[in-house]
Amino acid sequence: MKFSTKRYLWNQALVVTLAAGCLTANSHADWRELFQKAEKTVTGAVGDTPSNAVLGELTNTEIIEGLKAALIKGTNTAIESLGRQDGFLGNPAVRIPLPEKLESLEKGLRAIGKGDVADDFIASMNRAAEQAVPLATDLFVGAISGMSLTDAQDILTGPDNAATQYLQTHSGDRLRELMSPIVQQATDKVGVTKAYKDMFAKAGMFSQAIDISSLDLDAYVTEQATNGLFQLIAAEEKRIRENPVARTTDILKKVFARQ
Template sequence: MKKILLISICFIATSCAELQQIANTIPIATGLDNATIASGLREALDFGIDKQVTKLTHKNGFYENNLVKILLPEELQKVDNALRDIGLGSLADEGLKVLNRAAEDAIKEATPIFVAAVKEITFNDAKNILLGNDNSATSYLKNRTNSALYLKFNPVIKNSFSKVGADKIWTNIINKYNAIPFTNNVNPDLTDYVTNEALKGVFTMIGQEEKQIRTNTASRTTNLLRQVFALQD
């Protein structure tokens, strides 16, 4: 009799655990619809822009942040090495720094572009995105907006190159390199390169905030964030 009772208790306990596991995978039971979940995802992305992307606008926001620091493209690494070999290391350092300065300056002008992109994005399958990995919403935003953001952001970067003097410094660098005997001339499109790197940096920082909201309940500072992200805990 005792054995039967013990088996029954174990069966019930196992069944309850399995039922709980199944229940945990059904977010619809919470009553939150797709529109509410989408609003929560947008709010998380907005927090990423407000709390993380704004850090990039400060002096050295890119240059001293190893997550997003813009390094030289492959074709310019030989330029950097050649300048250092002939004693122009300080010029090479300045060249790298102004690329990051241009990105920092451009982000100040471009932040409204990212805010608008978040407001306009439609999460067709918000529940799956919510239950995805730590930066699913950020990845979704990037995939849906990167091309359009590039077109808007590129002229901002070009203008920032002029504002921080990066265009003059890099013209000087490239001319000095091209004058070195036995080197192949280079003429890289730095505006295109920095645009892509700056956009990558923006999405990296937005993703950092999304991960924080997903993994740290204390970061959910609004009712909407608490309500929506509780589903993926």
């Protein structure tokens, strides 16, 4: 299956830009080694591109394998951003708030000058998410390695979040399953339950009318952490697809000049 010339060039530019944008990110040594090994796995079937090759000479297979490698680096960037101190807590876009059922309790605490109690609980949930997110590494590598020709074509010609949708479809449910016990361990380690009980103890009358019988904190943190991870991946994907500022190399300028 061949793309139109314009779309073909755009797709190639997307691959190069994804790789260029992701390569600028700082990496933790252990994650970098894992992702380098994954790159060899997903790109091993493709020979080296001749040094004098131009974008128009790249084959569909080379583009697809390049997209796989770029997506591996892209997910690594998101995981590194969130799986560290203040990765969630310090990012307003993905910061985990109190569950909706506890919003009135939070307002009450802040009204009586005890907002720090709510803040401690919020911080504990975000710390648990930060510890759990790196678990996504292996799962994403597996999903990307299993990408078919049709999958890649759908991503290349799809919407701004097509790659993110692919990852959600092929790894979202499994990611929640894997993260759940890790979140439970993390919530115990960082003291989420203790902070939760302290908050209720200090809320006084504000806590009396709140029904928390169906509130599963571990499930809530797991869902919020998973959503935050995919949200960050989608935002990065959209930025790369739409932002000309990211197209800084000579080859990208050449490709877009030919449109």
